[in-house]
Amino acid sequence: MTNYIDLLKNSNLKATIQRTSILQAIDQAGHINIDEIYDHVKELYPTLSLATIYKNIILMQQNGVIIEVPMNGEKSKYELKKEDHIHLICQSCGTIQDSKITPNRQKALKIENFQIKYSQINLYGLCLSCQQS
Amino acid sequence: MTNYIDLLKNSNLKATIQRTSILQAIDQAGHINIDEIYDHVKELYPTLSLATIYKNIILMQQNGVIIEVPMNGEKSKYELKKEDHIHLICQSCGTIQDSKITPNRQKALKIENFQIKYSQINLYGLCLSCQQS
């Protein structure tokens, strides 16, 4: 699985144990908010402080290691940076799935007179298992 | 232009002058955050308090009169509820344009095994006039 140390060094950040722990928490969860990162990381490093998480989340965003996923009403979640993709958010169970932006989709989203740098697409609804229950 | 009193009554909310002022501020701006609403509304009703805005924003969201537009990094903006649409957000000048979800787009976004209730699509980039400068 991903080597968090290299990920940090390649982004010009020192590889501290706090940072690799935060990345691990994000990677394992897929999409996770600050408090959840704190809960997760505290088990491995009980002395890690919330302030450190806040400082590093900002830093890692600036350095392109992670990205913010603003959530309707709730606190933003974070994910490791990867290709642009769509989020499918289940309103019933809360799980978030990723879905690719296919060439077809990309074409459909093209817009005259506006040059797209990146897209942020959240589709809210019901996942398969929640549809069935 | 929209009749804010009816809009409120149809949503089972009392039509107070504070509420119509808030709706007017949102409608005129198109997309606006809490502080901007406050600045705008204070000119018409200097006694209107921030607490009232917060309370009503939550209420009007619950009653489907307005919707939240979560913004990357910044404070959420709000807009009057209307058909699902795409937001084109200029990273240079900050303006937000709306763009329709055409049948073609809708089709491209369809997803197997996920039932979409509503979509939240923000495309970040450069608007025409900022591309030119």
Place this chain on the structure above:
DNA sequence: GTCCATGCAAACGATTTGCATGCGT
């Protein structure tokens, strides 16, 4: 050894709450 990162506690700012009064119905 140097410089940056961490962790604590204090500061700050945004949002929420409780309650007495006012207003829409």
Place this chain on the structure above:
DNA sequence: ACGCATGCAAATCGTTTGCATGGAC
């Protein structure tokens, strides 16, 4: 007249900051 809405001030919560110490390079 009734019950909800408002506005103030206080309380609360999330986030940021300053600074002394520790750790990565």
